[in-house]
Amino acid sequence: MALLMRKLRPSVPSISDEDDDNSIEYSFAMEYIGPPVTYSIPQAVPFKIDQVPVASVAASASLLDNSSVPVIQPIIKTSHTNPESLKSHSLPNESVSGMGSSGWLGCADAEKFETELSRRTKSSGALRLSNSGANLEEQSAKPGLLEIADDNMEGERFHDDVINKSLELTESGLSSPTLSSEIFSGVEDDCNNETTPKHVKKPSVVTFRDPESNEVVVIQEEFDHSEAGRSIPVRQTVEQDVKKKVSCYRCHKGNRFTEKEICITCGAKYCCNCVLRAMGSMPEGRKCITCIGYRIDESRRKTVGKCSRMLKRMLTELEVKEIMNFEMTCEANQMPGELVFVNGEPLTQEKLMLLQSCPHPPKKLKPGYYWYDNVSGFWGKEGEKPSEIISPHLDIGGRIRENASNGNTNVLINNREITKAELWMLRLAGVTCEGRPHFWVSADGSCQEEGQNNIRGRIWDRNKTKLFCMMLSLPVPSGSMDPSEEEVHRVITDNREQKMFHKLLLVGYNESGTSTIYKQAKLLYNVPFSENEHQSIKLVIQSNLYTYLGILLEGREIFEEEILIEKRKRMLIDESTSLAVNTGEMTDNTPYSIGPKLKSFSDWLLRAMVSCNLDAIFPASAREYAPLVEDLWKDAAIQATYSRRNEIKMLPRGASYFLDRAIEISRVDYQPSDTDILYAEGINTSNSLTSMEFSFPKSAHEDLLDSEYQHDPSIRYQLIRVHPRSLGENCKWLEMFEDVDIILFCVALSDYDENSVDIDGVSTNKMLASKQLFENIVTHPTFENKKFLLILNKYDLFEEKIEQAPLRSCEWFHDFNPVISHNHNRGNNIGNNPSLAQRAFLYIAMKFKILFRSITDRKLFVSMVTGLEPDTVDKSLRYAREVVMWEKEDSSFINDEMSSASIETSSS
Numbered sequence: 084m085a086l087l088m089r090k091l092r093p094s095v096p097s098i099s100d101e102d103d104d105n106s107i108e109y110s111f112a113m114e115y116i117g118p119p120v121t122y123s124i125p126q127a128v129p130f131k132i133d134q135v136p137v138a139s140v141a142a143s144a145s146l147l148d149n150s151s152v153p154v155i156q157p158i159i160k161t162s163h164t165n166p167e168s169l170k171s172h173s174l175p176n177e178s179v180s181g182m183g184s185s186g187w188l189g190c191a192d193a194e195k196f197e198t199e200l201s202r203r204t205k206s207s208g209a210l211r212l213s214n215s216g217a218n219l220e221e222q223s224a225k226p227g228l229l230e231i232a233d234d235n236m237e238g239e240r241f242h243d244d245v246i247n248k249s250l251e252l253t254e255s256g257l258s259s260p261t262l263s264s265e266i267f268s269g270v271e272d273d274c275n276n277e278t279t280p281k282h283v284k285k286p287s288v289v290t291f292r293d294p295e296s297n298e299v300v301v302i303q304e305e306f307d308h309s310e311a312g313r314s315i316p317v318r319q320t321v322e323q324d325v326k327k328k329v330s331c332y333r334c335h336k337g338n339r340f341t342e343k344e345i346c347i348t349c350g351a352k353y354c355c356n357c358v359l360r361a362m363g364s365m366p367e368g369r370k371c372i373t374c375i376g377y378r379i380d381e382s383r384r385k386t387v388g389k390c391s392r393m394l395k396r397m398l399t400e401l402e403v404k405e406i407m408n409f410e411m412t413c414e415a416n417q418m419p420g421e422l423v424f425v426n427g428e429p430l431t432q433e434k435l436m437l438l439q440s441c442p443h444p445p446k447k448l449k450p451g452y453y454w455y456d457n458v459s460g461f462w463g464k465e466g467e468k469p470s471e472i473i474s475p476h477l478d479i480g481g482r483i484r485e486n487a488s489n490g491n492t493n494v495l496i497n498n499r500e501i502t503k504a505e506l507w508m509l510r511l512a513g514v515t516c517e518g519r520p521h522f523w524v525s526a527d528g529s530c531q532e533e534g535q536n537n538i539r540g541r542i543w544d545r546n547k548t549k550l551f552c553m554m555l556s557l558p559v560p561s562g563s564m565d566p567s568e569e570e571v572h573r574v575i576t577d578n579r580e581q582k583m584f585h586k587l588l589l590v591g592y593n594e595s596g597t598s599t600i601y602k603q604a605k606l607l608y609n610v611p612f613s614e615n616e617h618q619s620i621k622l623v624i625q626s627n628l629y630t631y632l633g634i635l636l637e638g639r640e641i642f643e644e645e646i647l648i649e650k651r652k653r654m655l656i657d658e659s660t661s662l663a664v665n666t667g668e669m670t671d672n673t674p675y676s677i678g679p680k681l682k683s684f685s686d687w688l689l690r691a692m693v694s695c696n697l698d699a700i701f702p703a704s705a706r707e708y709a710p711l712v713e714d715l716w717k718d719a720a721i722q723a724t725y726s727r728r729n730e731i732k733m734l735p736r737g738a739s740y741f742l743d744r745a746i747e748i749s750r751v752d753y754q755p756s757d758t759d760i761l762y763a764e765g766i767n768t769s770n771s772l773t774s775m776e777f778s779f780p781k782s783a784h785e786d787l788l789d790s791e792y793q794h795d796p797s798i799r800y801q802l803i804r805v806h807p808r809s810l811g812e813n814c815k816w817l818e819m820f821e822d823v824d825i826i827l828f829c830v831a832l833s834d835y836d837e838n839s840v841d842i843d844g845v846s847t848n849k850m851l852a853s854k855q856l857f858e859n860i861v862t863h864p865t866f867e868n869k870k871f872l873l874i875l876n877k878y879d880l881f882e883e884k885i886e887q888a889p890l891r892s893c894e895w896f897h898d899f900n901p902v903i904s905h906n907h908n909r910g911n912n913i914g915n916n917p918s919l920a921q922r923a924f925l926y927i928a929m930k931f932k933i934l935f936r937s938i939t940d941r942k943l944f945v946s947m948v949t950g951l952e953p954d955t956v957d958k959s960l961r962y963a964r965e966v967v968m969w970e971k972e973d974s975s976f977i978n979d980e981m982s983s984a985s986i987e988t989s990s991s
């Protein structure tokens with residue numbers, strides 16, 4: 084019997100009806116009793132309820148209690164998800180109960196939908212939603228998942244498929260993400276008829292609760308239609324409220340100190356009790372079961388294959404090895420080619436393979452935008468200077484652009500305008516760059532100017548160029564350096580590629596203690612001195628020893644002279660008083676007299692010192708003179724002199740450390756210890772530019788923190804120490820250091836009452852000279868907007884000195900007027916009642932801060948250091964790391980630093 088619709092309203096209550104006004108409106112068909120009609124009448128085809136697929140009910144209630152069985156949870160309220168991602172998927176008409184314009188959430192109000200869904204699933208065991216009438220029109224244009232009673236048979240079959248897949252999913256008890264993604268993607272692909280280019284990011288966003296963690300997960304799928312045909316969906320990170328973030332994502336127990344394993348796809352964290360339940364057998368490494376088949380979060384790529392301590396404790400070595408192997412090799416975890424852009428073009432999977440399998444591939448390649456000069460092999464990140472030299476002539480990417488590396492030098496190499504650092508490199512290689520030259524540089528480094536047939540220079544032929552390239556963070560071709568240089572360079576380029584490389588430039592006025600800090604850092608962070616360095620340090624120490632002995636012998640002469648003068652005076656008095664002269668007293672023998680052999684050695688040594696020849700003579704002749712040093716040191720006159728060493732002004736404070744072991748140090752087989760190296764003066768003077776690579780080991784304090792609050796121990800740092808002598812007139816060579824992250828400016832606190840005399844005999848207060856250098860560096864255009872950390876060094880000497888010499892002896896500190904308390908702290912900790920030295924320190928820090936702000940309008944960071952004490956150097960360098968890490972100068976960190984208020988108090 085034909086039924087006519089009386090109203091074009093839904094014949095079954097729709098969700099939107101309920102949603103909209105809570106009153107369900109039914110429409111009944113009436114039997115038609117009029118004349119026959121000439122047009123076709125819409126028919127409502129009845130269907131049997133048992134034809135609708137129904138999810139099977141869980142076999143036993145106990146199964147549901149078992150939390151290890153994954154359960155697909157219903158869709159939840161959209162507002163819990165990423166609002167941005169859902170914004171684009173909002174419904175065009177909120178009253179429509181069907182699908183969204185393009186998203187998966189086919190409900191106007193997902194929460195009500197969720198309720199409805201669960202109600203219906205509970206009552207009938209299946210999803211029974213219908214759309215008809217006006218809504219159908221909308222839906223045919225915007226079909227969706229949750230639509231069954233459609234009069235379009237194609238649609239019916241299609242949706243049955245979908246439902247069946249859903250049921251398979253439920254019945255199997257496995258919420259395989261691959262499967263769910265297939266379901267979603269199937270629908271989505273059918274729904275979206277737009278022709279898409281190679282690679283389309285579908286607007287398919289699914290919001291559901293993670294079965295394991297019960298947290299909101301946003302899935303975004305991405306389909307790759309490239310030739311390679313890899314189709315690995317992307318899953319976005321799990322979202323958790325801030326409070327829960329520190330606890331386990333599954334059991335919600337624990338805090339930031341609880342050890343956790345992190346899913347490399349969604350970032351969910353699980354404690355040791357939940358990790359195996361959440362991640363199962365880990366066929367793709369450390370991923371939640373629901374993340375299997377999904378791409379990894381690219382920001383976690385560096386952790387792939389690196390097992391955590393927690394997992395190592397829980398599993399056998401073999402299991403861990405296997406899981407890490409899966410993690411590194413499984414297809415889903417491989418980097419997708421289309422995420423790597425070379426000269427503006429994405430790579431296909433084949434081109435990526437070609438790039439990665441060439442003889443010198445880019446190290447630790449990550450998704451991103453790169454430029455590649457296939458003539459020279461230079462490779463870099465878009466907008467940056469070259470970071471590596473890879474194999475040339477690879478057919479990958481597009482044509483290199485002139486502005487690929489964002490150079491501004493008017494000099495082109497192989498069609499690319501080069502950066503400043505590269506210009507330095509060309510100059511150092513002896514290539515003149517006048518005008519707007521365009522060079523062709525081949526893979527072997529030969530450099531020709533365009534249109535000319537002669538080679539203008541060979542970049543890689545000079546070792547000096549390679550050394551400077553390392554300093555300038557420029558790459559050099561592999562195999563062109565000796566193995567140790569190669570290793571250092573490899574580390575530099577590796578880290579640059581990972582963008583995990585920070586440069587600290589250490590500079591300060593003469594003898595401010597920069598080399599001591601540099602050496603201390605080497606010892607602190609286990610950066611061994613090379614064999615060559617060891618050898619030259621030994622020579623410097625032995626050379627220094629002869630200098631100290633020379634100074635001592637000079638002192639001996641003075642002391643001897645003093646006694647002899649005294650004797651002569653006494654003799655004259657005796658003669659004048661006509662007293663009998665004892666012949667014994669007439670001899671020139673004094674406690675400071677030495678025998679003829681030692682006397683001739685002493686004379687020779689002093690002559691060599693005066694002619695500044697010591698370095699040339701010693702320690703090349705160490706073998707020859709070592710026995711003499713032994714005799715000298717054992718001589719009573721020298722010991723008598725040494726006991727009065729405090730009176731010898733020329734003898735440096737640190738000399739006794741070495742003189743005490745004069746015999747041992749003078750020997751040919753002497754090997755300097757770490758402390759010897761630290762205390763040795765002048766180690767870096769021959770080479771005024773030194774650099775070392777290091778990373779900060781985890782401190783005990785850091786170990787207590789949750790991993791996300793710890794510093795990444797793999798981050799590498801480069802400490803470059805440069806002597807002001809090598810910065811040239813007006814510090815013009817500072818340009819070489821344009822890419823440093825922070826400048827550590829070192830000032831010796833004890834300099835305030837000392838003078839230095841220049842070659843013209845002009846004497847300057849060393850603190851004022853330091854201040855002048857500070858101003859020159861701070862105002863240098865290369866360092867505009869750079870962060871500065873002021874290292875106020877030699878605090879130990881300062882503490883002693885301030886008790887004797889007033890700070891006001893330096894004119895810059897004329898207004899230092901501290902309120903003295905007799906009950907003060909000692910040491911470096913500035914408490915409520917600071918000592919005079921602490922107040923003076925704060926005052927000096929404030930002076931520099933004010934100066935810095937007046938020049939730059941920025942904040943100067945300050946730290947107190949005693950270069951000979953490792954702890955203070957470590958603290959200061961870690962502080963520099965913090966300063967580098969802070970994107971913004973957050974006021975919360977002011978407490979870590981000394982506050983301006985406390986500094987002001989000190990000077991009042």
Ligand SMILES: Nc1nc2c(ncn2[C@@H]2O[C@H](COP(=O)(O)OP(=O)(O)OP(=O)(O)O)[C@@H](O)[C@H]2O)c(=O)[nH]1
Pocket residue numbers: 591592593594595596597598599600735737761762763764765766767768806876877878879880948949950951952
């Ligand atoms: N007591 C003490 N001596 C220090 C400290 N720091 C450095 N020295 C000594 O000060 C002298 C100069 O230190 P260096 O580290 O050589 O200074 P520099 O800045 O490298 O000096 P030049 O390169 O020679 O201009 C050396 O004798 C060091 O042992 C410190 O914190 N306390």
